[in-house]
Amino acid sequence: MERPTAGLYLVATPIGNREDITLRALRVLREVDWVAAEDTRHSGQLLKHFQISARLISYHEHNTAQRIPQILKYLAAGQSVALISDAGTPAISDPGEELVRACIQDGIPVIPVPGPVAAVAALAASGLATGRFVFEGFLPLKASQRQARLQQLAQEERTLIFYEAPHRLQQTLQDLLDHCGPERQIVLARELTKLHESFWRGSLAAALEHCAAQPPRGEFTLVLEGRPPSEKEEISPSEAEVRQELARLLAEGLSRSAASRQLAQRFQGSLLWTRRRLYDLSLQLEPLLGSDPSPAVELSSATDDETES
Numbered sequence: 331m332e333r334p335t336a337g338l339y340l341v342a343t344p345i346g347n348r349e350d351i352t353l354r355a356l357r358v359l360r361e362v363d364w365v366a367a368e369d370t371r372h373s374g375q376l377l378k379h380f381q382i383s384a385r386l387i388s389y390h391e392h393n394t395a396q397r398i399p400q401i402l403k404y405l406a407a408g409q410s411v412a413l414i415s416d417a418g419t420p421a422i423s424d425p426g427e428e429l430v431r432a433c434i435q436d437g438i439p440v441i442p443v444p445g446p447v448a449a450v451a452a453l454a455a456s457g458l459a460t461g462r463f464v465f466e467g468f469l470p471l472k473a474s475q476r477q478a479r480l481q482q483l484a485q486e487e488r489t490l491i492f493y494e495a496p497h498r499l500q501q502t503l504q505d506l507l508d509h510c511g512p513e514r515q516i517v518l519a520r521e522l523t524k525l526h527e528s529f530w531r532g533s534l535a536a537a538l539e540h541c542a543a544q545p546p547r548g549e550f551t552l553v554l555e556g557r558p559p560s561e562k563e564e565i566s567p568s569e570a571e572v573r574q575e576l577a578r579l580l581a582e583g584l585s586r587s588a589a590s591r592q593l594a595q596r597f598q599g600s601l602l603w604t605r606r607r608l609y610d611l612s613l614q615l616e617p618l619l620g621s622d623p624s625p626a627v628e629l630s631s632a633t634d635d636e637t638e639s
């Protein structure tokens with residue numbers, strides 16, 4: 331068996347179908363001194379399937395502090411290490427980024443052995459624009475970071491790719507709808523390369539209905555159409571008009587959430603005026619309502635001023 335050049339090999343492994351492993355990946359996994367795997371039990375089965383007996387060590391997000399110096403020591407001694415993750419390409423929404431950086435800092439070669447990536451497989455088959463795209467991986471879970479990211483992404487014109495766990499899919503679709511509007515097209519790429527591979531294509535509103543009717547199971551990659559460039563200007567009412575309408579509904583006695591919902595429905599297709607943005611705007615109107623005994627009159631004259639300025 332030939333000894334491979336010393337260095338860190340980033341070896342892509344299948345995201346489902348084992349036939350997707352490359353010939354080069356098999357050779358490298360056979361030849362390296364060490365295979366660092368996210369889950370040694372899971373990867374042990376893959377290696378066994380291909381009759382590869384390798385020296386396995388674990389490398390996952392909870393042991394990077396101990397493992398990075400250990401792996402760097404092997405590499406500095408002229409040994410070769412292959413990094414694999416549970417599925418797909420290591421360092422793509424998977425542990426690896428930190429180790430790659432540490433190797434680069436120490437002048438150790440980092441050698442990619444490319445292969446499956448769920449994001450690229452989903453994008454290629456999505457039918458959406460592939461010329462320019464943004465990979466977003468998992469959206470942040472922390473509410474404030476998530477809101478900020480979604481607000482920013484709603485304006486993105488390139489096709490967007492997300493990873494999501496099945497139990498969070500509905501919430502994520504709802505958040506995307508609130509920020510991007512109900513008409514934005516989305517593709518739910520499910521169980522790619524596996525027995526039950528499927529692609530669901532349609533609007534965000536229809537995707538939510540689809541998931542309510544058929545609770546999501548399996549692995550999902552989401553491919554979202556970018557913001558159509560012309561749409562915003564054509565159909566979005568101005569902020570002054572929206573304020574005026576909101577103020578009128580609040581003065582009629584509707585709750586902020588009911589008023590925002592009603593307007594979001596009316597501005598369907600407006601990518602700017604999502605229910606969440608309308609609700610945020612309604613919060614700004616509250617002090618005006620509270621401080622004036624005849625809010626309807628006062629509010630509409632306040633917005634008139636704004637409209638004129």
Ligand code: SAM
Nearest residue numbers: 345418419422447448493494521522549550551
């Ligand atoms: N490194 C992997 C890659 O190259 O695609 C991604 C790992 S990330 C931790 C796991 C996420 O990738 C899943 O939650 C899912 O969103 C997506 N994913 C992985 N395998 C998939 C598959 N077979 N079909 C659809 N999505 C998949």
